[in-house]
Amino acid sequence: EIVLTQSPGTLSLSPGERATLSCRASQSVSSSYLAWYQQKPGQAPRLLIYGASSRATGIPDRFSGSGSGTDFTLTISRLEPEDIAVYYCQQYGSSSYTFGQGTKLEIK
């Protein structure tokens, strides 16, 4: 099973700043099968990025994904107060799906 490790655990930034969230895999992941989700308190997760870098429907272009192999990144270019959430990366491979443990984003 591929293990995804996200860093940092918590990120505290000010509105307008740039957020960089990391997701590292224990073995190589196909870029086609790497996704990112946003989960706000009390809500279901929402798909942000699929295929490592493609934005899902309705996702603002402030959100972008990049990376390949074992290292992937979610970038939020200009933080807004509504971006307070936990962000998860997720991969699919060998008939199994795994999530990272999440990065909690706090707004100062």
Add this chain to the structure above:
Amino acid sequence: QVQLVESGGGVVQPGGSLRLSCAASGFTFSSYGMHWVRQAPGKGLEWVAFVWYDGNTIFYADSVKGRFTISRDNSKNTLYLQMNSLRAEDTAVYYCAKDRTGSGAFEVWGQGTMVTVSS
């Protein structure tokens, strides 16, 4: 719009059974794979099971294999999760999610239903 509505959660004793349902609308249900994903209180997300659009291909997480059964009724636009031999560690919010074909991603999520396993 695409909508997924889970039901069937509740409190059950260890060793007991429960069946969850997920009613789908707003898309051609019979053309898409579907998943169950769970989240224990205060914890992260854990994928549980997947069923292909026609029900002929099914995958399970090792943690539920042999105890849980995923199924679907395309005539009723409904996804199911039969959960047997429930354990305390199965306590979680259970979400159904629509597969984004070809990407391994969970495109749309329901609001979730809470399952509590406790004596």
